[in-house]
Amino acid sequence: xxxxxxxxxxxxxxxxxxxxxxxxxxxxxxxxxxxxxxxxxxxxxxxxxxxxxxxxxxxxxxxxxxxxxxxxxxxxxxxxxxxxxxxxxxxxxxxxxxxxxxxxxxxxxxxxxxxxxxxxxxxxxxxxxxxxxxxxxxxxxxxxxxxxxxxxxxxxxxxxxxxxxxxxxxxxxxxxxxxxxxxxxxxxxxxxxxxxxxxxxxxxxxxxxxxxxxxxxxxxxxxxxxxxxxxxxxxxxxxxxxxxxxxxxxxxxxxxxxxxxxxxxxxxxxxxxxxxxxxxxxxxxxxxxxxxxxxxxxxxxxxxxxxxxxxxxxxxxxxxxxxxxxxxxxxxxxxxx
Amino acid sequence: xxxxxxxxxxxxxxxxxxxxxxxxxxxxxxxxxxxxxxxxxxxxxxxxxxxxxxxxxxxxxxxxxxxxxxxxxxxxxxxxxxxxxxxxxxxxxxxxxxxxxxxxxxxxxxxxxxxxxxxxxxxxxxxxxxxxxxxxxxxxxxxxxxxxxxxxxxxxxxxxxxxxxxxxxxxxxxxxxxxxxxxxxxxxxxxxxxxxxxxxxxxxxxxxxxxxxxxxxxxxxxxxxxxxxxxxxxxxxxxxxxxxxxxxxxxxxxxxxxxxxxxxxxxxxxxxxxxxxxxxxxxxxxxxxxxxxxxxxxxxxxxxxxxxxxxxxxxxxxxxxxxxxxxxxxxxxxxxxxxxxxxxxxxxxxxxxxxxxxxxxxxxxxxxxxxxxxxxxxxxxxxxxxxxxxxxxxxxxxxxxxxxxxxxxxxxxxxxxxxxxxxxxxxxxxxxxxxxxxxxxxxxxxxxxxxxxxxxxxxxxxxxxxxxxxxxxxxxxxxxxxxxxxxxxxxxx
Numbered sequence: 001x002x003x004x005x006x007x008x009x010x011x012x013x014x015x016x017x018x019x020x021x022x023x024x025x026x027x028x029x030x031x032x033x034x035x036x037x038x039x040x041x042x043x044x045x046x047x048x049x050x051x052x053x054x055x056x057x058x059x060x061x062x063x064x065x066x067x068x069x070x071x072x073x074x075x076x077x078x079x080x081x082x083x084x085x086x087x088x089x090x091x092x093x094x095x096x097x098x099x100x101x102x103x104x105x106x107x108x109x110x111x112x113x114x115x116x117x118x119x120x121x122x123x124x125x126x127x128x129x130x131x132x133x134x135x136x137x138x139x140x141x142x143x144x145x146x147x148x149x150x151x152x153x154x155x156x157x158x159x160x161x162x163x164x165x166x167x168x169x170x171x172x173x174x175x176x177x178x179x180x181x182x183x184x185x186x187x188x189x190x191x192x193x194x195x196x197x198x199x200x201x202x203x204x205x206x207x208x209x210x211x212x213x214x215x216x217x218x219x220x221x222x223x224x225x226x227x228x229x230x231x232x233x234x235x236x237x238x239x240x241x242x243x244x245x246x247x248x249x250x251x252x253x254x255x256x257x258x259x260x261x262x263x264x265x266x267x268x269x270x271x272x273x274x275x276x277x278x279x280x281x282x283x284x285x286x287x288x289x290x291x292x293x294x295x296x297x298x299x300x301x302x303x304x305x306x307x308x309x310x311x312x313x314x315x316x317x318x319x320x321x322x323x324x325x326x327x328x329x330x331x332x333x334x335x336x337x
Numbered sequence: 338x339x340x341x342x343x344x345x346x347x348x349x350x351x352x353x354x355x356x357x358x359x360x361x362x363x364x365x366x367x368x369x370x371x372x373x374x375x376x377x378x379x380x381x382x383x384x385x386x387x388x389x390x391x392x393x394x395x396x397x398x399x400x401x402x403x404x405x406x407x408x409x410x411x412x413x414x415x416x417x418x419x420x421x422x423x424x425x426x427x428x429x430x431x432x433x434x435x436x437x438x439x440x441x442x443x444x445x446x447x448x449x450x451x452x453x454x455x456x457x458x459x460x461x462x463x464x465x466x467x468x469x470x471x472x473x474x475x476x477x478x479x480x481x482x483x484x485x486x487x488x489x490x491x492x493x494x495x496x497x498x499x500x501x502x503x504x505x506x507x508x509x510x511x512x513x514x515x516x517x518x519x520x521x522x523x524x525x526x527x528x529x530x531x532x533x534x535x536x537x538x539x540x541x542x543x544x545x546x547x548x549x550x551x552x553x554x555x556x557x558x559x560x561x562x563x564x565x566x567x568x569x570x571x572x573x574x575x576x577x578x579x580x581x582x583x584x585x586x587x588x589x590x591x592x593x594x595x596x597x598x599x600x601x602x603x604x605x606x607x608x609x610x611x612x613x614x615x616x617x618x619x620x621x622x623x624x625x626x627x628x629x630x631x632x633x634x635x636x637x638x639x640x641x642x643x644x645x646x647x648x649x650x651x652x653x654x655x656x657x658x659x660x661x662x663x664x665x666x667x668x669x670x671x672x673x674x675x676x677x678x679x680x681x682x683x684x685x686x687x688x689x690x691x692x693x694x695x696x697x698x699x700x701x702x703x704x705x706x707x708x709x710x711x712x713x714x715x716x717x718x719x720x721x722x723x724x725x726x727x728x729x730x731x732x733x734x735x736x737x738x739x740x741x742x743x744x745x746x747x748x749x750x751x752x753x754x755x756x757x758x759x760x761x762x763x764x765x766x767x768x769x770x771x772x773x774x775x776x777x778x779x780x781x782x783x784x785x786x787x788x789x790x791x792x793x794x795x796x797x798x799x800x801x802x803x804x805x806x807x808x809x810x811x812x813x814x815x816x817x818x819x820x821x822x823x824x825x826x827x828x829x830x
Contacts, residue, residue: 097581
């Protein structure tokens, strides 16, 4: 498969996952803001900008953090490449360059949303509906896309790259959500959870669709260490970091048939998986705090992503047995007269 | 009671002076069209609107679109599709097929001569100045032997019909003719939306075009099982849908310049499994952008070293470079002589009368009758920068007069052609009506390594949707129709 196409597949997976994650975050934050008496001294909107790593872009456009601005920025901005609208458009553009590689159904699904978003709603329209309607629509769209992908695509190279992108993006986002909420845990690691914090923990679980899962596994009492367990270590919960890493590992194993066996990539993958073992996470948080621990996880993920890039997307790089990447220098022929 | 669609149509056409494809001068349908006519009578206007809507949605959701350059947002539009098919009888098709084939053979021979001995120039068939001065003349092709001496592997010859219904050649497209994907997709839409009409005819199939193309391209290589790739300028090119369609239908990779690499005069594509050699490149990128070492240095659309690999014989490029020298609108005027000189045959399909503004007496005639002429720049394509005298304002006429006087070599003119008309569904609010609109025909021909020419039995019928308009280009608001070439039986003519 063309390296560019493989990379497009990977990006397609990431864009769709990104769009879904943003709407989830917006939903939860919105719900928190509704109970604003409770949070009068808590700034609910700035964590969103932090999670999406978009402080600079946001401040270039707006000078205050308020709902309407954050919504129009993260949901509907045409200029900010990380907005939901931009991600959906980008996903469709990637798909357009490789229509022959995805199923008709997937294309029709993406193209239908693209056509709908040619006339996107305004912020006030979205908010007037209570915003959940729009966000739910996007979430269903994204999940339907995953469903179509899994039900109509041959389990071949394309499918694996697509899943690689999807689960990488999801793992990173779960790490980041936990990272910005670190003050919750750092304040009281194992003790009782105050009412305010309780709501925040609940919101956090909801943002990754984990509230029901948590209740079923651990019942109603929210204990921070168990939340961590569910969102990072539990390989049965489809949005946990562990589950995502496991899916990435499966995809990479399937890709071995592509003829490239990069032992470095496999090693990096195993290393990342070690980091999400229950004990490793507990020790990590104890020693360096939640934020730093999530930083370590993200660095491991980044290393895997870089290695994927070198192995499959930039074929002029070879990785020698010593693990050092080297660029092959290609000599361009001289101009003939 | 409302008059039927077909009755209204007969009245409109009977009062027109153009050749109508469906309706004869007495207002009755031509024999081959009787079933289409009956079909239209059976449907009422509302049903037709529904069918048309169905067809449009089918194109939209499949993303069968093109990009309009003049639109700042790079908006994609569907190529408007009209449901009433254009029929070509077996007899008519024989003329078209033989004429197009003849033209392909002659122009291939001409190109071979231009890039080798130039006998034709020495014998004065075409003025040397015209070739040397052509922006499309490609120095790198000089003396180069290409497989089978074939330069035009895929050609699109634009035809129109005069008042008597005779086919004339309007233009040759020998570089990167586009539209064949729409032709194939149009047929698929027709089969889906109006199957009962198709059942009444025996229509020659067109869906095998990608297989034909694959065979021709594979035949160009000396490698047993050659790797073929389609080179596209990218997703923002107006014909991107077609590039992707052809690649996927042929089961080959669709590559962009960034996917390619030339090392030691061998062309490779970058894949997840490493570099893979390409033997045949069906390129849909213009000459100028193919190789920054040879052509435009700022081009990111091609790959450095491609021409070197081509000259070394390590890759076949279709179509060959430098073909523009033979489909230039000024050279067009000489094609009948080219056919006589290189093939020793009389042209089967005549040219439309053409005036060269470079010649004083012809230029004066053009300027005297500017409002009755279509003026075309010789080095452009796609209907941009064209003047249709009868539809131009005084100001536009004055602008073109100045342009012609400033650079007479750059323009040719043709008397305004009486393009034939074809009944077309014209939307009007929720409903619509049938009205005659001007059409042309672009058949597609392929030339294999043995020099044999295959003309796909069909063609892209383009229709000018604006009343009275003669410009059928999609970039200028044209639409298309499915073109049914009929088998000999069921031929009512």
